[in-house]
Amino acid sequence: MTTTTGTRIGYLRISMGKQDETLQHDALDKAGVKKKDRYTDKGVSGSKTSRPALDSMLSDLEEGDTIVVYKLDRLGRSTAHVASLIADLTAKGIFIESISDGLNSSTPTGRAMLQMLSIFAEMERSFIIERTTAGLASAKAQGRVGGRPKVTDSKKAKQAQALRDSGESVPDIAKALGISIATVYRITRAPAKA
Incomplete structure (x- = not known):
């Protein structure tokens, strides 16, 4: 499926109470997303993979719908999480459009960019595993044992x-x-x- 046929759904997230989602709403207005089709998480960190409005939106989506965000980082901070989410949505026939990133998964270029994002996420995971393994080996060589210190002898x-x-x-x-x-x-x- 390469054409959007469903509803344009907006997702907004602000992580701190002092932040204002006006910029995101303005961008969604210009992108043609109706106010009734918007989900907003306020005061919720992007590092959390489960968020009330995000979870609600994901359960309401139907094949052919397009999720529109101001920036891709509104979906999450972790490249791995965002890439995984995008892969799941794409497999279900749901599109992603990131206004300020100029990314739209309904186009060949957009799909290619999303695939590259997935490759970078996988590479990031590999680097983390390598650094963790090397760190543990180094600590063990120095006689340090990981884990929580024993409270009792x-x-x-x-x-x-x-x-x-x-x-x-x-x-x-x-x-x-x-x-x-x-x-x-x-x-x-x-x-x-x-």
């Missing part, structure tokens, strides 16, 4: 178990040893019933 775990076996309550044990209630449950077992 074996001595404290034995003390907690002894207190629990003697009938002390878990909250009291946590307070006495300066650890959380969850940690007490994790490092001890319930005393055997007589």
Whole structure:
């Protein structure tokens, strides 16, 4: 499918309360998107993949519809997330138009640009994996172990178990040893019933 036949749907996002979506609304007005066909997320970060208005819009879309945004970054900050979203929508016959980026997936050039975006997103993911793997290897070589530091040592775990076996309550044990209630449950077992 290479022609738009459905509704032009606008999506707007502002991440901070002080920001104003007037610029985005003006651009959507010029692009011919009716006000009744707009979804707006206010005060929601673009790094979140699930957003109330975005989720609602995605569930309302039909084949042939076009999502119109002021800029592609309104859909999300992560290149990988935006590329994945665009790929899913394209597979469902839904088009994307980014006004200020001059991108329109109903044209051959627009589709090519979206494919390039997907390639860059995949490359970005590969670089992140490589950097993470190299960082972990370097830390291991220096004797550092990743993960959260242990809150308790074996001595404290034995003390907690002894207190629990003697009938002390878990909250009291946590307070006495300066650890959380969850940690007490994790490092001890319930005393055997007589």
